[in-house]
Amino acid sequence: MTPFSYHKPASLDEAVSLAGPSSRFIAGGTNLVDLMKENVERPEHLIDITGLALKAIEETPEGGVMIGALVSNADLAWHPLVEARYPLLAQAILAGASPQLRNMASTGGNLLQRTRCYYFYDTGTPCNKREPGSGCPARQGLNRMHAILGASDDCVATHPSDMCVALAALAAVVHVHGPAGARQIPFADFHRLPGDTPQRDNQLAQDELITGIELPAEPFAAHCRYIKVRDRASYAFALVSVAAALQIEKGVIREARLALGGVAHKPWRDPAVEALLQGKPASTELFTHAADALLQAAKPLAQNGFKVSLARNAIIRALSEACAADNSLGEMQ
Amino acid sequence: MTATPDQGALQRPLQMTINGEHKTLTVHPWTTLLDLLREQLDLAGTKKGCDHGQCGACTVLRDGKRINACLTLAVMCEGAELVTIEGLADGDRLHPMQQAFITQDAFQCGYCTPGQICSAVGLANEGRAHNRDDIRELMSGNLCRCGAYSNIVAAVEEALPLIKGARP
Ligand SMILES: Cc1cc2nc3c(=O)[nH]c(=O)nc-3n(C[C@H](O)[C@H](O)[C@H](O)COP(=O)(O)OP(=O)(O)OC[C@H]3O[C@@H](n4cnc5c(N)ncnc54)[C@H](O)[C@@H]3O)c2cc1C
Ligand code: SF4
Ligand code: FES
Ligand code: FES
Numbered sequence: 070m071t072p073f074s075y076h077k078p079a080s081l082d083e084a085v086s087l088a089g090p091s092s093r094f095i096a097g098g099t100n101l102v103d104l105m106k107e108n109v110e111r112p113e114h115l116i117d118i119t120g121l122a123l124k125a126i127e128e129t130p131e132g133g134v135m136i137g138a139l140v141s142n143a144d145l146a147w148h149p150l151v152e153a154r155y156p157l158l159a160q161a162i163l164a165g166a167s168p169q170l171r172n173m174a175s176t177g178g179n180l181l182q183r184t185r186c187y188y189f190y191d192t193g194t195p196c197n198k199r200e201p202g203s204g205c206p207a208r209q210g211l212n213r214m215h216a217i218l219g220a221s222d223d224c225v226a227t228h229p230s231d232m233c234v235a236l237a238a239l240a241a242v243v244h245v246h247g248p249a250g251a252r253q254i255p256f257a258d259f260h261r262l263p264g265d266t267p268q269r270d271n272q273l274a275q276d277e278l279i280t281g282i283e284l285p286a287e288p289f290a291a292h293c294r295y296i297k298v299r300d301r302a303s304y305a306f307a308l309v310s311v312a313a314a315l316q317i318e319k320g321v322i323r324e325a326r327l328a329l330g331g332v333a334h335k336p337w338r339d340p341a342v343e344a345l346l347q348g349k350p351a352s353t354e355l356f357t358h359a360a361d362a363l364l365q366a367a368k369p370l371a372q373n374g375f376k377v378s379l380a381r382n383a384i385i386r387a388l389s390e391a392c393a394a395d396n397s398l399g400e401m402q
Numbered sequence: 403m404t405a406t407p408d409q410g411a412l413q414r415p416l417q418m419t420i421n422g423e424h425k426t427l428t429v430h431p432w433t434t435l436l437d438l439l440r441e442q443l444d445l446a447g448t449k450k451g452c453d454h455g456q457c458g459a460c461t462v463l464r465d466g467k468r469i470n471a472c473l474t475l476a477v478m479c480e481g482a483e484l485v486t487i488e489g490l491a492d493g494d495r496l497h498p499m500q501q502a503f504i505t506q507d508a509f510q511c512g513y514c515t516p517g518q519i520c521s522a523v524g525l526a527n528e529g530r531a532h533n534r535d536d537i538r539e540l541m542s543g544n545l546c547r548c549g550a551y552s553n554i555v556a557a558v559e560e561a562l563p564l565i566k567g568a569r570p
Binding site for chain 1: 432467468525543
């Protein structure tokens with residue numbers, strides 16, 4: 070690691086005032102310290118935000134839940150409110166990383182984790198995300214783990230988070246604080262597609278801090294399912310993952326949410342496909358139709374064509390299992 | 403990393419409790435908890451496998467929770483209560499998890515074992531493992547190159563009911 074100075078601000082405003090191009094916030098450190106060891110990140114100043122009062126999980130007056138940015142992934146997945154009302158989120162978090170990492174990783178940090186593209190990690194190779202304008206070796210190189218949707222000529226990386234796929238399906242809202250005060254960003258707008266500026270993963274400004282994630286009150290607890298397909302049964306990043314959440318009344322789908330992980334630069338949601346599911350009786354034919362519609366725009370690379378059929382099967386299975394599930398008691402392992 | 407005078411100025415005071423002993427230390431901000439334990443404190447029981455959060459060999463307990471020491475900056479442990487493999491036994495009496503690893507022959511080379519045992523104690527504290535499948539899933543953050551997995555699961559299963567505070 071390159072030497073750096075260490076600061077531990079006591080207030081939000083102090084933290085934000087210390088931010089700058091050569092500073093980085095650190096929370097759990099599970100991504101940042103790793104990238105610093107690889108010299109991908111070389112901050113001159115490290116701002117430890119773990120002293121800030123952002124560790125609560127509370128009900129909102131609107132019937133939703135507000136999650137502090139410093140709540141650990143483990144505490145979030147195993148919180149009674151989350152287990153009972155947002156089992157989809159608990160399932161997604163518990164499918165990610167390891168118990169040790171989930172104890173360290175924070176809610177805010179999870180959103181901001183960088184891609185696992187091998188070239189991004191290897192400072193001996195070009196990479197547009199790491200060094201804008203240097204090129205994208207993944208396009209013609211090792212791209213088995215890469216995107217099939219929403220990629221650009223400049224970058225075909227995927228966002229690696231599991232938690233974010235569930236947050237996208239649940240239409241969470243990201244609360245941030247910056248020099249100009251507080252603002253809120255709908256989850257669908259938080260992460261971005263690479264376009265010709267793949268160095269930017271999301272809409273957060275350098276001097277903005279995530280303070281919390283708000284979950285709206287939503288009727289998906291009974292019928293939801295997170296499916297993660299990976300190279301081994303546990304402790305591996307997703308090849309493809311699917312978060313499916315349905316509200317069903319007398320066999321008819323009232324509302325549907327469908328988000329995919331491992332396939333794009335951001336958790337992938339397609340409102341047209343969700344609309345297509347709504348108001349119709351749940352059936353395998355309908356789910357198959359939805360999967361085909363969502364994947365119509367897929368553009369696989371040389372090594373990841375398998376992700377298209379994998380995603381198709383995972384979507385059909387996640388929707389079917391969400392439909393069949395009854396988590397209404399909120400009991401999750 | 404060799405220290406230059408400039409780097410010396412970046413050193414930070416650090417207080418924490420390690421295996422019940424209060425410590426006052428001075429560390430560089432870039433020193434990981436793992437390097438602090440092994441290089442500065444001679445607590446070499448905690449192992450370095452990958453140094454990237456991928457193997458679990460460096461697992462220790464911070465305030466009762468299992469974490470990867472290799473991805474933890476020591477400066478960020480101010481005020482923490484740390485327990486490493488060296489701190490689990492009660493004098494000459496092994497911790498039930500250590501004893502179970504011996505009874506069940508849950509290791510071959512032993513390199514992953516300190517991390518496995520600390521991780522298993524963390525698992526017991528969490529109280530979320532109810533059967534062998536749960537144990538397998540919740541021990542998946544600890545790799546064993548010797549493949550002692552089946553005996554590790556048996557050891558954790560044996561020790562769980564013996565650990566105070568662990569919900570069966
Ligand atoms: C071996 C391994 C396996 C993994 N497997 C998975 C997996 O299967 N699924 C999965 O989803 N994830 C996985 N992860 C990733 C893990 O979930 C993330 O590293 C973690 O969520 C990041 O959170 P953190 O608090 O540790 O972030 P940090 O490392 O502290 O920070 C990450 C980034 O976010 C910034 N930051 C942190 N908090 C804030 C804030 N509040 N406001 C503004 N900026 C902030 C930091 O400046 C930094 O740039 C894995 C990680 C490892 C090492
Ligand atoms: S896919 Fe993106 S992250 Fe990977 S090498 Fe190309 S530009 Fe870099
Ligand atoms: S050495 Fe820390 S996880 Fe491998
Ligand atoms: S006993 Fe050898 S690595 Fe596990």
